[in-house]
Amino acid sequence: MEKRVIVIVMLFGVITLIGCSSNSKSDPYSSTNPPGTSAGHYLRADEFDRLIVEIDYVTGNKPSAANIEVMQSFLEYALAKPKGIEIILDDEIDSLTDFYGRNEMAIAENRHRDMFTEGKTLATYVLYMNGKVAASSIGGSTFYNTSMAVFPEFLTTIADTVSAYTADELISYVTVHEFGHKLGLVDIGSPMQEPHAFRxxxxxCSDSTCVMWPTITEASFERYKSDTTFGLGSLCLQDLLENAKPLN
Ligand SMILES: [Zn+2]
Ligand SMILES: [Zn+2]
Structure with a gap:
């Protein structure tokens, strides 16, 4: 029997500006658009042929070498970036709070993000944070088109109570799931080819065995571990493939 273990994401669709955006001055490519709106820029090579991923982490929440390896493999699998995908494990940063909302994540990004999209290089920002999202049981959050947060400290407490997976596996799973939102899943930037939106x-995704299902289930975790598709079900894959087709 499947048990829902944890709600893994909060997706912030409506963005309010947090004071003055320091990003906009140095960053003509807007990095404060809603999640999913840059999907095509990730999936295709025509506008951006290279990706850099900047990772900052709060003390005690540094992603493991295995986490970074999974991220690299997933991005190489899903993205068309012929000039390469470079992941930069950047700064250890201070904790802002124990309970993060969208504003706190955006504040952390404003304070610490160094790398922005320029020329043909798309930049993305990943925070590995202490504490948790204010609402309970959320392990990751995609708050803008090129930024997201994962909560290792919280995910570790979950993994400690569930024998089916390790903290490392859970952190990687949530990282892949959050990147799925950046790639426009489901129907937030990569249009659905067939209906499969979770109501x-x-x-x-409405497929409970897919990594884009809103919670982690035994079936979705099993698929994530055993598939070569990083747990993406066929309907999600189809959306990505369609959006990955070169324009013109
Ligand atoms: Zn999600
Ligand atoms: Zn799916």
Whole structure:
């Protein structure tokens, strides 16, 4: 029997500006658009042929070498970036709070993000944070088109109570799931080819064995571990493939 272990994402669709955006001055490519709106820029090579991923982490939440390896493999699998994908494990940063909302994540990004999209290089920003999202049981959050947060400290407490997976595996799973939102899943930037949107959780898949299902199930975790598709079900894959087709 499947048990829902954890709600893994909060997807923030409506963005309010947090004071003055320091990003906009140095960053003509807007990095404060809603999640999913840059999907095509990730999936295709025509506008951006290279990707850099900047990772900052709060003390004690540094992603493991295995986490970074999974991220690299997933991005190489899903993205067309012929000039390469470079992941930069950047700064250890201070904790802002124990309970993060969208504003706190955006503040952390404003304070610490160094790398922005320029020329043909798309830049993306990943925070590995202490504490948790204010609402309970959320292990990751995609809050803008090129930024997201994962919560290792919280995910570790979950993994400690569930024998089916390790903290490392859970952190990688959530990282892949959050990147799925950046790639426009489900129907937030990569249009659905067939209906499979989860009714009550925007941006998620209605297939409970898919990594884009809103919670982690035994079936979705099993698929994530055993498939070569990083747990993406066929309907999500189809959306990505369609959006990955070169324009013109
Ligand atoms: Zn999600
Ligand atoms: Zn799916």
């Amino acid at each position: 009550n959780a925007r941006g998620h």
